[in-house]
Amino acid sequence: MSESPYLRAALPSRRDFLAAAAGGVALAGLGAPVRAQAVRTAAKIVIVGAGAGGTGIANRLAERLEGATITIVDGRKDHWYQPGFTLIAAGLKPAGYSVSSTGGWLPRSVNWVEEYAANIDPVAQTVTTAGGTKLDYDYLIVAAGLTLNWGGVQGFDLAQVGKDGIGAVYAGPDYAEATWRAMDAFTDTGGTALFSRPATEMKCAGAPLKYAFITDDYLRRKGTRDKSQVIYAAHNKALFSVPIVNEKLKLLFRDRGVDVRYDHVLKGIDPTARTATFTIPASQAIKDGAITDTPATEQTIAYDFINVIPPMTAPKVVQESGLSWADKWVGQGWIEVDQSTLRHLRYPNVFGIGDINGVPKGKTAASVKWHIPVVEDHLVAALQGKEGTEVFNGYTSCPMITRIGRAMLIEFDYQDNLVPSFPGVIAPLEELWISWLMKETALKPTYNAMLRGKA
Template identity: 45%
Template sequence: MLGAGVLGSGLAFGSDGRVISSSARIVIVGAGAAGLALANRLDRSLDGARITIIDRRERHIYQPGLTLVATGAWPTGQVLDENARYMPRDVEWLKANVAEFDPDANCLFTDEGQRVDYDFLLIATGLHLDFAAIEGMSTELIGREGIGCVYDNPEHATRTWAMIDAFTAQGGVGLFTRGPGGIKCAGAPLKVTMLTEDLLQRRGRRGAAELVYNSPGKGLFSQPDINEFLKSHFPERGIGLNWSHRLKGLEAEARRATFATPEGDVRLDYDFIHVVPPMRAPDPLFNSPLAWQEGPFADDGRWLEVDRYTLRHPRYPNVFGAGDCVGTPIGKTAASVKAQVPVAAHNLLRVLAGREEDARYNGYTSCPLVTARGSAMLVEFDYELKMVPSFPVIDPMREQWLPWVMKDRLLQGAYNAMLRGRV
């Protein structure tokens, strides 16, 4: 999910818009959207610093496009890219994964046993999709027995499209789920539901299918105005709603799902199911002292502890974070990355210059909520769940073509510009 926020200008490079001389060793963990954008911004703002980025992945996935791949609107190749295209020349790229953080010793260890020392650490690991938390579920099942999952990679999305394509042809019962707690792109499960319904309409097969969205809580969306809209919009489109239904297990061969509800377990048969697992911090972060040790962000997914405004670690002040891994109330979208990265980079540069950090992340996130092929709502809000439209002329409460055009044609370019640290 990437909102119009990526078109914004962000903060100036350097704490005063100038290049800062420093001999600091800066390590960035993760070469996803946040990691690459941080690397590019810092590389341009620092002279003499040794910047290392650690990630084994060479493939870059445009994750905001996965919902479009999974619903047949985009070909798989459209979301594939290479990290090398965005990696700054002066940044050392260590192709390994982090196995352990030791923030008390200002070092970390890779899965190849290499020790990496740092003066400053920027954590942008992304998150872990906890498929194992659903009994009977594994990623090998995606694309089989009517099981789909839009998240994680284009292979999952492509196999999900095969399942949705078959489901719309054959009809039956379609179950749509959402993992509890903080998940990335919380609009994606809703978009997959609405785009499947739209596809059934387009193919003249709507009457052959029953669609039911299973929410793990008592709402559909964190922003209250959009939540109210969806709570009436789904029934208007004949999409049933089950509240407090958390997907607990799957019997793939029998095409049966078990949901935990306040009244006890409920088993539902399906012909297609969209599985959205719970999400949490990746193991090395999850098990490290850098994660929240108590409170909602510890209970939910042991996310990276940061001050929600400065994105600086309160207990380890030489650590900053950005992206899906940070424990903030909202903000696991590419649009959030766009807003977070300039803040984290700027505040680090201020610290390097011996000054107090002064940039603040206001919780900005954005979701072009696609309601049908050719129609979307451009929803942008902050920590206070107030709408903060980048384009006041676009009504966030209205389904329109223009936000769809942005999602379909413009936002990937904006995302790439963000990776280069240009917006």
């Protein structure tokens, strides 16, 4: 969800930026880059999922290929701009800000099957839809996204969102708006706000933190922070997987007076009692040469406002396809792709884009933006009997909102390196207005341009 690109790819490098600023309209004369000549092929390509990744690659392939039969399978009529959910839940945008029509983004030459995929058979090379239509493919692109397992939080029901201090930003644009209503009412009076994240892989791991910052900001603006407690329950011993970012976030949370609880995994809530129960895994410690075992326990925390985020897994159709890792992320079902080429390790005619990929980083729209050119390159090269050269380095971006009006433009790769798009200009670990301006104004246009295959 987060973001947010800053999409390193989307945004200009400093040199590009200066050139554009200096050259301005003069650049028009130099024009667009020379387009690669369309590749002729009779290949049948099926794309499962018409979200950010599926739509973006469909547009790229429609432009690059001539004669290919490209079919995209997705039953959802609405396209959701998920990085916008945080802004909706912050009361800055209406629910409609994130909603558009799936069909409006797809090129005419691509055949959209408006049904969900029910079966993927990588051996027979077929995809079967919920309506029973069987689609043969030569190449398959899995861009199915992920499933929010709401059932994984006991006592929680989506119908509760917006009432009794319950929020669920991830659930969709309307739920994000309902979450804003609950948060707005909560911050009017103050109390205990409770935030957490699931122990599974998740999309936009920065979003739970952002929402804690935003709620803290509203409490301060409304003068109710003094009589409130903001609790952030981390699923392990860190707030963020990138060490240097984790340290910065710890400092910021200390500055904001956020009460951090580590090793807390949300198990369930009791909406009537307004309590949440967390599982604390068993642990072992050595002190003075003696080993102390602490068994797994549960802890209950009372709240007045909670943002519920459920465990996330690959969709059932993918989990049952045989494409998932057998020995990694067991039970979560992310597909077994090479982390550099995003090509399936056992079925070379299968590629993955977006959240579905079983790679160590990158369940964000910003990563999708970098997945697309890599998959495009390797797939088009394969159609020509060649090997592609593009590499995905794990690029992930997270415009970490630290209050309304400020953000940190955090970008990193597989090795936990910070890879800022504007080194020396926009400091990644500083709370800046310019980073907020980008999140607010440039992110969605850049995302939309990506959907159209233009960025």
